[in-house]
Amino acid sequence: MITIHKSAGNGLEAINEIVYGSWVNVIDPTANEISHLHQALGVLPDFVTHSLDIDERARTEKENEATLIILRVPFFQGHTADVPYTTVPLGVIITDKLIATICKVETGIAQGLLNGQVRGISTTKRHRFVLELFLRMANDYLNTVRTINKAVDALEDKLQRSLRNKEVLELLKYQKSLVYFTTGLKSNELLMERLQKARFFEAYPDDEDLLEEVLIEIRQAIEMTEISNNILSQMMDAFASIISNNLNVVMKFLASVTIILSLPTLVASIYGMNVNLPFDESPQAFAVILAGSLTLSLAVVFIFWKRDWL
DSSP states (O other): OEEEEEEETTEEEEESSOOTTOEEEEESOOHHHHHHHHHHHTSOHHHHHHHHOTTOOSEEEEETTEEEEEEEEEEEOOTTSSSSEEEEEEEEEEOSSOEEEEESSOOHHHHHHHTTOSTTOOSSSHHHHHHHHHHHHHHHHHHHHHHHHHHHHHHHHHHTTOOSSHHHHHHHHHHHHHHHHHHHHHHHHHHHHHHHHTTTTOSSHHHHHHHHHHHHHHHHHHHHHHHHHHHHHHHHHHHHHHHHHHHHHHHHHHHHHHHHHHHHHHHHHHHTSSSOOTTTTOTTHHHHHHHHHHHHHHHHHHHHHHTTOO
């Protein structure tokens, strides 16, 4: 799918053709769209195909007057997925005429620009537009890590009473997501530092300041992700022990109940033998035996309770 937008007033408007100063947003293009894109944008076909490679790392490449920047951005795959949150490559192509963003899946970063979440966005200021895109990327990481932390807090309440491994496996899924985030953020940080050293955004002082802000946000996201990952790792170890302890408590209770219930059974088995036994001639024999069994069971219950075995 290919959509084209151009700044108008305080926002962006959709247009039907690629013109000077426009933004071309590409989501999972077909083979025909890919062929049309590299001709319309005037770039190498690899610029498009590399952006669609799901395993592509964050990097930059320049050919003639076109520059390709590939970032790793967060992507939500669904709560039932083995890794709920992962990262995907987002390609940004900058030419002397326009900007193009290419991604295999639809992320919330481009959608945030379309929804007017960035004030005064302009597609004609290509470097500023790209930096705003980078800033959206860093903020998206921060917001997603906060969402993961909330999901982990909800699982923590369940784990305190759990006897199964289901909740621990759920935590493992979120830990995998944080590992992907850490890897993606660090590669993005290295890319931004290279762009800063190459003075790619040196044309305007405001652009340099915005790049510095992007770097600060990325570093904050890295620190927040690593903290969450460390806490989650320690939490998983702790809750694995809690689940084992909860199971031991249940087994201890069941063993105690089994012993208590076996005592009346033992007494009844003895008095069921076909031999001479005390009280066998007494009309109150059943009541005496029943009272004795109950007394014995209550005494064992008291002993177990005093020893905290129940």
